[in-house]
Amino acid sequence: MNNSKSDTDQKSFDATYTENEFSSSIPLSELTSAGVTIVDGEDHREEWEMLKEGNSIKRFFHRVWNGPIEPKDEPPSFPMRWPWLKAIEEFPSKSFGKEFPSNTRDYIFLTLFCSIWLTILYSILHPYLFIGPYFYQNTGEQKIPIVHLACNSYMRNWRGKNNACGLNGANCSPFEDKEFFIRCPALCDQGGTLYSTTVVGGDRIKYQGYRIGGGKSDNKDDSGTLSYPYRADSFPCNAGVHAGVISPFVGGCAKVKMSGSQLSFPSRNGQHGTGFSISFDSFFPSSYTFADFKHGVATGCYDPRFLIAGINILFGGISFYFSKGLVGYWIVTIISHWTIILSMDPPLLIDPHDNTTAYELISIGFQRLLPLCFVLYVVWKFAVKRTLEDGSPVAKIILWYPTFWVGALNNITFDRLPIDRLYWKSIKEQAGAYTALTGLGCLILVSTIIQVYSLWKSGRFRKYFRIYIAMIGGVVFLALIPGLSLRLHHYIIGLLLLPGCATRGSSAYLFQGVLIGLVISGISRWDFASIEETDTQLLRNEAGASLIPPTFIFENSTSHMLSWNTTYEEYESEFAVAIDGYSLLLNDIEVYVGTNTTVDLDTIFAGEEISQMLQDSMDFHNGTTDLFLRIARASTKIPQEYHGDYSNPAKLKWPEGIWHDPKPGVS
Structure with a gap:
């Protein structure tokens, strides 16, 4: 019995000695690098003793x-689930070894591949x-240059708008008997949308393509006219898509003919x-129509952005599939930057x-590339x-790569989506914004929950919880700075959310x-736009940051006379010193500049051109016509x-003299 006890003690001693000898012979750093978790035994036991004595809620939060x-x-794990997918997963390593590029042959092959790629692009x-x-x-005869316009160019x-064309539109002539040849880029179906409020007659227009009247013409005659008249201040490229003359996918060239004054511009349904x-x-003094290319041919018209x-x-996907993580990452991010700059969404x-x-x-592309590369390096590192x-080649090419281009081709x-920007005023003004924002918010919430769970499984929830609490605190602090408004541009949202995606699973x-x-799209297109912006910056050239307009005074007893009075602000900038009079707009064209606070409308309408348009308009509208008037302080x-904000439009039914006051606000 005593011998048995002695043997047991000896075995226990030997086991203890062996374990201690083993642990003392291996450095702590090697244990850690090998994936062995070192726990303070006494503290660990005390912690579990406390948990055993605690309740289930306490144990739950400890586990979380x-x-x-x-x-x-x-x-x-899905790439190894099916034989055919496993073959795709293992193909790069079987073809080029575990890492590509890893030797001189690989680098020569990659250089040749990229050279062919760049030659095609060039x-x-x-x-x-x-x-x-x-x-x-x-x-x-001599060839005619075709003018390149943007989707939102006049x-x-x-x-431009308001009084940019001068008195009676003289600075924007000729109004007729003039032809222009224009080239438009792709995506002008949406590219001509107004993002700042513009007045057209009695309406305030925003978040709508700026094309007034027009539409595809059904007339088949020898004139070659392809559309009904558009008001001359319509964006021609957006109007061209509406008329079916310009493709929204490849752009194109168009022939534009100035067609003089028109008495009405009815709304028509468009193409595409x-x-x-x-x-x-x-009435309006100028308009244009689209005409076909008779007696000639246009060259260099089509936008190659979708081809590029x-x-x-395609080439980026091939390189990303075969290359090791870092090389593939830099190839696709740099090429996406130049895709945006040179073709897809040029700044x-x-x-x-x-x-x-x-x-x-x-x-501009190189100017933004260097700081972008620093951002991309930090994102890679962390x-x-x-x-x-x-990483898994199949997961990279099926999960990471397609969603990358979804974000990069943000435009x-x-x-x-009907979400202009994450700014409460814009959301309130845009139809469908609440629905789209709710759907997008739910998608982000579900994605966040999935990724939080992935972080928790990896044992790093506590670390990232602290990081994001600090981030949220910083955003709240920025939002509370007086005089500035918080703007979460999409590249900022991407940078804020990326640290939480540092896991190895499919969701990451x-x-x-x-x-x-999204980060690349935002920086390449808009540069490093500020997270804090002033109220003036948020207006985006919309009225509201200049001098308050005068107030109309209209008396029914003198229905052909129009007056106004001015409310001077307590503080007026040096800009106001140059402003000594008023500018009056009629149907969005300036018809009076002077110092008088009362004008005789009969005198204004006495000019040959305007009197003829007014008479023709009354004949066209059964003896009466609507006039839209706006007033501003001006030099x-x-x-x-030098001019202030214009008032909202007042409506005057002529010649009866029936007056409708303008709505509050400026234009």
């Missing part, structure tokens, strides 16, 4: 805070950016899903007849590396891709440069 007993952060982009389009006449002869145009039921994007997605309108504008665009380094994905592949795409010398 500290994570599972055995943390796991494993890569996606052959497509160079003619569009550097070789001007022309209209060649069949008669052999005609080259039209200066553009909806109805804006209605204006009164398709080529880059600058280039003129192919003036090559300096194309070089300026390339300069989030993406954990996912893509030694054809998320920009199509999905969410990282779209967030990095009598340079009213186009």
Whole structure:
């Protein structure tokens, strides 16, 4: 019996000695790097003793805070589930070894691949950016340059809104008997949308394509006219898509003919899903129609942006599939930046007849690239590396890569949602914004829950909870700064959410891709826009930041006389010193500049052109017509440069003299 006890004690001693000898012979750092968790034994026992004595709620929160007993952060398992998918998963390593590129042969192959890729891009982009389009006449006469416009550009002869065209629109002539040849980019079905309020007659227009009247013409005659007249201040590229003359996918060239004054611009349904145009039921001194290219041919018309994007997605996908994580990451992020800058959503309108504008665009691309690369490196270091380094090729190409381009091509994905920006005033003004924002919010919430669970499984919930509490505190602090408004641009949202995607599971592949795409899209297109903006910046050239307009005074007893009075502000800037008079608009065209506070409308209408339009309009509308009037303080010398905000439009039924006061506010 004593011998048995002695043997047991000896075995216990030997086991203890062996364990102690083993543990003392291995450095602590090697245990840690090998994945062994070192726990303070006494503290650990005390913690569990306290938990045993505690209630179930306490145990639950302890489990939530500290994570599972055995943390796991494993890569996606689905690529090994089916033989055919497993073959795709293992193909890169079987073809080029475990890592590509890893030797001289691999680097030569990658360089050759990228050279072919860039050569194809150059052959497509160079003619569009550097070789001007022309209209060649069949008669052999001198070729006519085609003017390149943006989707939200006016005609080259039209200066802008309100009084930009000067008294009676003189600065925007000719109003008729003039032809223009224009080239429009792709995506002008939405690219001509107004994002700041513009008055058309008696209506305030926002979040709608700026095309007034027009529509595809059903007349089949020898004149070659393809559309009904559009008001001359309509965006011609947006109007061209509405009329079916310009493609929303590849853009195109169009012939525009100035067609003089019109008495009405009825709303008509457009082509390519553009909806109805804006209605204006009164006269306007200038209009244009679209005509076909008779007696000649136009060259260099089509926008290659979708072709460029398709080529880059294809070649980028191949390189991303075969390359190791870091190399593939830099290839696709850099190429997406230049895809946005040069073709998909350029931050600058280039003129192919003036090559300096194309070089300026390339300069902007490099200007934004260096700080973007720093951001991308930090993102890689703290989030993406954990996912893509030694990541699954199938998961990269099925989950990460497609969502990356969804975010990077934001102007054809998320920009199509009726959410202009995350600013309460914009959300309130835009139809469908609440519904879209609710749906997007629910999607983000579900994605957040999934990713929080992934972080918890990996045992790092506590760490990231503290990080995001600090982030939320910082955002709240910024929101409370007086005089500034918080603007969460989509690149900022991407940067805020990316740290929480530092896991290895399928959800991280999905969410990282779209967030990095949004970061690149925002910075490449809009640069590092500030997270804090002033009220003036938020207006985006909309009225509301200048001098308060005068107030109309109308007496029924003198229905052909119009007066106004001015309310002077307590503090007026130096800008106000140059303003010594008033500017009066009739049907969105300036008809009076002077110092008088009362004008005789009969005198204003006495001019030959305006009197003829007024008489024709009354004949057209059965003896009466609606006139829309707006007033602003302005310089009598340079009213186009120095003027305050205009009032909202007042409506006067002429010649009866029935007056409708303008709504409160400015325009």
